[in-house]
Amino acid sequence: MTIVVAGGGTAGWMTAAALARFLGRNVRIHLVESEEIGTIGVGEATIPQIRTFNQALGIDETAFVRATEATFKLAIEFVGWSRPGERYMHAFGDIGRESGLLPFHHSWLRGRREGVARELAHYSLNNMAALGERMQTGAARTSALLPEMPYAFHFDAALYAAFLRRFAEEQGVVRTEGRIAGVERDQTSGDVAALALADGRRIAGDLFIDCTGFSGLLIENALGAGYDDWSHWLPCDRAVAVPSARVEAFTPYTRATAHGAGWQWRIPLQHRTGNGIVYASAHLSDDAASALLLANLDSAPLADPRPMRFTTGKRREMWKHNVIAVGLAAGFMEPLESTSIHLIQTAISRILKLLPGREATQAQRNQFNRESDIEYERIRDFLILHYRANRRDEPFWRARQEAAIPASLAAKIALWAGNGHIVREQDELFTEVAWLQVFVGQGVMPAGNHPIADFPSRDGLAEYLGLIDKLIAREVAQMPDHDAFVAALCPARIPA
Numbered sequence: 001m002t003i004v005v006a007g008g009g010t011a012g013w014m015t016a017a018a019l020a021r022f023l024g025r026n027v028r029i030h031l032v033e034s035e036e037i038g039t040i041g042v043g044e045a046t047i048p049q050i051r052t053f054n055q056a057l058g059i060d061e062t063a064f065v066r067a068t069e070a071t072f073k074l075a076i077e078f079v080g081w082s083r084p085g086e087r088y089m090h091a092f093g094d095i096g097r098e099s100g101l102l103p104f105h106h107s108w109l110r111g112r113r114e115g116v117a118r119e120l121a122h123y124s125l126n127n128m129a130a131l132g133e134r135m136q137t138g139a140a141r142t143s144a145l146l147p148e149m150p151y152a153f154h155f156d157a158a159l160y161a162a163f164l165r166r167f168a169e170e171q172g173v174v175r176t177e178g179r180i181a182g183v184e185r186d187q188t189s190g191d192v193a194a195l196a197l198a199d200g201r202r203i204a205g206d207l208f209i210d211c212t213g214f215s216g217l218l219i220e221n222a223l224g225a226g227y228d229d230w231s232h233w234l235p236c237d238r239a240v241a242v243p244s245a246r247v248e249a250f251t252p253y254t255r256a257t258a259h260g261a262g263w264q265w266r267i268p269l270q271h272r273t274g275n276g277i278v279y280a281s282a283h284l285s286d287d288a289a290s291a292l293l294l295a296n297l298d299s300a301p302l303a304d305p306r307p308m309r310f311t312t313g314k315r316r317e318m319w320k321h322n323v324i325a326v327g328l329a330a331g332f333m334e335p336l337e338s339t340s341i342h343l344i345q346t347a348i349s350r351i352l353k354l355l356p357g358r359e360a361t362q363a364q365r366n367q368f369n370r371e372s373d374i375e376y377e378r379i380r381d382f383l384i385l386h387y388r389a390n391r392r393d394e395p396f397w398r399a400r401q402e403a404a405i406p407a408s409l410a411a412k413i414a415l416w417a418g419n420g421h422i423v424r425e426q427d428e429l430f431t432e433v434a435w436l437q438v439f440v441g442q443g444v445m446p447a448g449n450h451p452i453a454d455f456p457s458r459d460g461l462a463e464y465l466g467l468i469d470k471l472i473a474r475e476v477a478q479m480p481d482h483d484a485f486v487a488a489l490c491p492a493r494i495p496a
Contacts, residue, residue, distance in 0.1 A: 001026075001027050001028070001206050001207070001357070001358060002027075002028040002030060002204065002205040002206050002207075003019060003023075003027060003028070003029050003030070003205060003206065003207045003208075003209065004030045004031075004032065004195065004203055004204075004205035004207070004208045004209070005019075005029065005030070005031040005032070005208075005209045005211055006032055006180060006195060006208060006209065006210050006211060006212050006217065006218055007032070007033055007210070007211035007212040007213065007217075007329070008031060008033030008161060008165070008175075008211070009033075009157075009161050009211065009213070009327070010157045010160060010161050010164075010327070010341060010344065011211040011213075011326050011327025011328065011329070011344045012031055012033060012161075012209075012211035012326075012327075013031070013160075013161045013162075013164035013165050013168060014053070014164060014341075014344050014345065014348060015209050015211060015326055015344070015347075015348055015351075016029055016031045016164075016165075016168040016173045017057060017164045017167050017168040017171070017173070018053070018056075018057065018348045018352070019173075019348075019351070019352075020168050020171035020172055020173045021056070021057050021058070021171055022056075022352055023352075023355075025172045028174070029168070029171075029172065029173045029174070030173070030174045030175075030176065030203060030205065031168070031173055031174070031175050031176070032175075032176045032178060032180060032195055032197070032203055033175065033176075033177065033178075034177065034178060034179040034180070035177065036179055044154055044155060044156065044157050044267045044269070044274045045073060045076075045152075045154050045254040045265070045267045045274075045335065045338040046073065046152040046153050046154075046155070046338055046341050046342070047092070047152050047337075047338050047339070047342050048092055048150040048151060048152045049152075049342055049345060050152055050153060050341060050342070050345065051151075051152070052345075053345050053348075057167065059167070062489055064153075064155075064163065065153070065155075065486070065489050065490065066489065066490050067159060067160075067162075067163045068153075068155035068156050068159040068160045068163060069155065069156050069159060069269050069270040069271045069272075070153045070154060070155035070156075070269070070270065071153065071154045071155075071250040071252065071268055071269055071270060071482070071486055072135050072151050072152075072153060072154075072252045072482060072485070072486065073092075073151060073152040073153055073154050073252060073253060073254060073338075074091060074092060074126040074127075074129055074130040074135070074149070074151055074252045074253055075089040075090060075091035075092060075126055075127060075130040075252075075253040075254075076089065076090045076091075076253060076254045076255070076256060076337065076338065077089050077130070077253050077254070077255045077256070078090065078256050078258075078386070078438075078441060078442075079255060079256070079257040079258065080257055080258035080259075080392070081256075081258045081263075081386055081389075081390055081441075081442055082389070082390060082391050082392075082441070082442045082443050083391050083392060084258075084392065088121070088437065088440075088441030088442070089121060089124075089127045089130060089131070089253065089437070089441070090337070090434060090437045090438060090441070091121075091124045091126035091127035091130060091437065092126045092149075092150040092151065092152065093124065093125060093126040093147065093149060093150045093433075094124075094125075094147055094433060095108075095120065095123050095124045095433050095436065095437075096108060096123040096124075096465075096468050097145070097468060099452075099464075100452075101452070102450060102452045102453060103422075103432065103450075104123065105120075105420060105422075105432075105433075105436050106420055106449040106450040106452070106453040107449075107453045107456075107461060107464065107465070108120060108123065108465070109420050109445075109446065109448075109449040109453065110449050110453045110454060110461065111461050111462070111465050113449075114458055114461070116458060116461060116462035116465060117465050118465070118469055120436075120437065120440050120441075122469045122472065122473075123465070123468050123469065123472065124437075124472070125146055125147070125149050125472050125475060125476070126149055126150065126151075128472050128473065128476045129149060129252070129475075129476050129479060130251075130252050130253040132476050132479075133249060133251055133252060133481060133482050133483070134252070134476055134479035134480065134481060134482060135151070135252050135479060135480065135481075135482040135485040135486075136149065136479045136480065136485070137149075137151070143471050143474070143475065145471055146471055146472065146475055151252075152338070154250075154254065154267045154268055154269055154274070155269065156269055156271070156272075157341075176197075176201070176203060178197035178198065178199060178201060179197060179198040180195050180196070180197060180198075180212070180217055181196050181197060181198040182195075182196035183195060183196065183217065183218055183221070183222035184196055184202070185222065189321070190321055191321045191322040192205075192208050192218060192222060192223075192321065192322055192323055195208075206322065206358050207322050207324070207356065207360075208322060208323045208324070209323075209324050209325075209326055209351070210323055210324065210325045210326065210329040210330075211326050211327050211329060212329050213327070213328045213329060214310065214328050214329075214332070215329075216315070216325060216329040217329075218323045218325075218329075219315055219317075219318070219320060219323050219324075219325040219329055219330075220315070220329075222323075223320045223321055223323055225315045225316055225317040225318070225320045225325070226315065226316035226317065227311070227313055227314070227315055227316065228313045228314050228315075228316055228331075229311055229312075229313045230312045230313040230314075230380055231311055231312055231313070232403075232404075233312075233380065233384050233403070233404075233405065233406065234312040234334065234380070234383060234384060234387070235280045235282065235399075236262045236278045236279055236280045236312070236334055237280060237281055237309065237310060237311060237312075238278070238279050238280070238281045238284075238286065238289065238307065238308065238309055238310075239276055239277065239278045239279070239307070239308045239310065239334075240276060240277050240286070240289050240290050240293050240305045240306065240307050240308070241274070241275065241276035241305070241306050241308065242275050242276070242293060242294070242297070242301050242302075242303060242304070242305045242306065243272045243273065243274060243275070243301070243302045243303055244272065244273045244275055244297045244298070244299040244300060244301050244302060245272065245273070245299040245300045245301075245302060246269070246270065246271055246272050246273065246299070247268060247273060247298060247299055248483070249481075249482075249483050250268045250269075250270065250482055250483045250486055251268050251482070252482040254266065254267055254338060256336055257296070258390070258392065258397075259277070259279075259292060260283070260284070260394045260396060260397075261279045261280050261283035261284035261289075261394070261396045262277065262278045262279035262280055262283075262284070262396070263277070263278055263279075263336065264276065264277045264278070264292075264293060264296060265277075265278070265335065266298070270486065270490060272302060273297075273298070273299055275293060275297055276293070277289050277290075277292060277293040278334050278335075278336075280396055283395065283396040286307060290305040290307075293305060310332045310334075311332065312332055312333060312334060312380075313331055313332065314330060314331030314332075314372070314373070314376045315329075315330055315331055317365070317369055318330045318331075318347070318368065318369055318372045319360075319364075319365045319368045319369055319372075320365070322360065324347070324351055324368070325347075326344055326347045326348065326351075327340075327343070327344045327347075328340075330343070330347060330372070331343070331376055333376065333379055333380065333383060334383065336383050336386060337379070337382060337383060337430075339379050339429070342429070343375070343376075343379075346375060347372070350368050350371055350372065351368075354367060354368050374426050374428070375428070375429065377406070377408065378408075378425075378426075378428035378429060378430070379428075379429055379430070380406070381405075381406055381408055381409040381412065382429075382430045382434070382435070382438070384405055384406070384409055385409060385412075385413070385435075385438055385439075386438060386442070387400040388400060388401065388403075388405055388409075388413075389438065389439070389442035389443070389444050390442065391442075391443065412435070413444070416435070416439055416444070416446055417444070417446055417447065418446060418447060418448070419446055419447065419448040419449060419450060420446035420448065420449050420450065421450070422435045422436060422439075
């Protein structure tokens with residue numbers, strides 16, 4: 001069996017590396033890419049699941065950090081999403097401790113009402129470490145009552161792709177340099193038979209993975225899979241990206257700052273800072289967006305701003321015939337919650353789980369597409385919540401407050417608004433704690449809480465909340481500074 005990966009970049013090389021690692025040399029993996037075609041580098045901030053992917057490949061974490069100029073990530077800071085100047089964090093990991101069957105946030109809601117609870121951030125180890133710009137890994141905890149601190153990375157996507165390319169080629173992946181000029185299809189089945197390169201070469205295969213980015217050369221141009229356009233819910237349709245000079249202190253969190261017609265990202269790496277602005281072209285011109293981005297950098301730009309156009313949404317069929325779309329070829333979700341690389345990772349997982357022989361059944365395709373649809377739709381709803389729950393007073397933001405939302409999101413908001421209930425369904429990516437932090441951070445508070453939270457005495461509740469707060473403060477106090485932690489891993493690059 002021959003699997004052909006069309007396109008390189010992060011999506012292509014993650015796919016090729018994983019397939020080679022888990023399928024071995026009994027399956028031939030062939031990747032075709034062209035150095036003439038650039039890649040979209042918006043996926044430099046990740047979520048903790050990237051560690052699972054790297055560990056599954058057997059990648060040494062320190063080697064990865066050094067090779068990709070990585071820093072650590074504990075959270076995303078949202079600035080101005082409720083009102084200008086206000087800020088909160090969506091931090092990884094747990095908040096507080098459950099009390100039997102009762103989620104912690106119900107105790108916190110009661111404590112807030114009775115004046116014995118601090119801000120929600122004080123009960124999150126990741127949040128307080130991020131605010132203090134501290135970092136630790138492993139089992140260095142001072143209290144067994146606290147869980148390990150989950151983390152992700154900020155890294156250079158191009159360096160990560162190069163790192164995985166070396167890994168994949170050592171595992172037997174064959175790379176062909178060349179521009180895809182056409183797609184040959186079998187006249188009987190309609191399947192893709194081969195890729196036709198611009199120089200006349202022909203790359204045949206049994207299964208094709210489309211990692212050709214927004215263009216979707218195979219899944220859309222050749223097979224016409226169709227596209228679900230979600231721009232009526234998420235109307236930002238442009239982005240401008242620019243790198244800027246490295247800063248001395250590498251904050252262990254991504255920052256997303258709202259502006260009049262969208263938001264700006266900031267991603268600190270060892271050798272530079274990644275910056276970009278996401279906006280709705282109906283409310284902001286391209287020139288004005290570039291000027292706004294450059295005016296709000298915290299270090300000197302290293303290149304000219306690079307524009308991108310996109311339509312938020314997904315392919316109606318991510319697996320059609322013998323082609324599976326991965327990465328931007330499958331869909332685009334703006335990088336507000338750092339899901340771009342994670343969506344590549346989960347697509348690869350589904351491919352491995354449902355891998356066909358020489359011929360796939362329609363049942364396999366249907367299952368892959370059904371799972372993909374659920375994942376994208378749940379992420380879509382989470383992103384819409386950030387816009388919906390704003391209290392800004394610009395035309396773009398007022399329109400987001402008033403716009404219709406998916407029924408699935410409306411149900412989630414209604415469940416929370418009553419008595420603070422949050423239900424995670426069908427293995428959706430974002431946990432109850434993630435939804436909690438956005439609801440609370442943007443001022444969407446419920447009318448009540450679970451009645452079990454009313455059983456302890458006020459003094460007992462205050463003691464319970466105070467203990468968690470003190471344990472977290474003590475834990476953070478003994479952590480090293482994040483920039484010193486990174487410097488210890490990369491002494492050749494960063495002065496301690």
